[in-house]
Amino acid sequence: MRVLIVDDHPIVASGCRAVLSGESDVAPLEAADAESGERVFTAEQPDVCVIDINLPTVSGFELARRILARQPAARIIMFSMNDDPVFAARAIEVGAKGYVSKSGDPNDLVEAILQVGRGDTYLPPAIARRIAFAGPAAAQSPLAKLTSRELEIVRLLSAGKSLSEIAWLVQSSYKTVANTSSIIRQKLGVRTSGELVRLAIAHGVA
CATH class of the missing domain: 3.40.50.2300 (Response regulator)
Known part of the structure; x- marks a missing residue:
């Protein structure tokens, strides 16, 4: 094997x-x-x-x-x-x-x-x-709100990648990545890149 x-x-x-x-x-x-x-x-x-x-x-x-x-x-x-x-x-x-x-x-x-x-x-x-x-405890984790593709974009944003770079890396369009980034911020309740990075580090995504 x-x-x-x-x-x-x-x-x-x-x-x-x-x-x-x-x-x-x-x-x-x-x-x-x-x-x-x-x-x-x-x-x-x-x-x-x-x-x-x-x-x-x-x-x-x-x-x-x-x-x-x-x-x-x-x-x-x-x-x-x-x-x-x-x-x-x-x-x-x-x-x-x-x-x-x-x-x-x-x-x-x-x-x-x-x-x-x-x-x-x-x-x-x-x-x-x-x-x-896990029950309700798992649902309380911010990560539980994100799909695997959204987790990927969070990781790349936390690494300092631009939306254009992310679109190229994940083989998607700029518009799709930009829309997904906006959805992620809404789901996580963050407004700035700094808040997103801190959350990603705290939960082991970055």
Whole structure:
């Protein structure tokens, strides 16, 4: 089983290789950003993709969207430092078959790859419980109001990207991105870029 790992941190990539070294039937492939990840996926057609949400250009959500547009049956696991159940829920909305937190048990990644590789889905038990029992608390999180595409635009705005740059990165029109940006501000109740950046940092989006 060939597994594409898309992560821009060499230490994380090395750690993934080490964790997977005990699985004789798993052959890892690597990429460091969305662009190279898309190229490797197209060329190699891996069985499973493990994609970091916070990639240096467009996010893992956007990469997952592009891969699934090419291959709707692609098996994707989203990988993140953030264990907020909202991120897991958005990953599922995008079409991912699994979600793993980098701060969790390393065996979660192995189990996720094996299960998703078999055609199943995977959430670490701790995150699954948080989603199941979040109830009204999850709805109170500002992030719960945003779609995965809106989260992507918040992240890029927080990184200082202009609306024109964001439109190019997410392969959309300037008008669409501008309208989405306005909707985001209304949903989050913020008026300035500074307020948006502070909120994004506080909730692990930036």
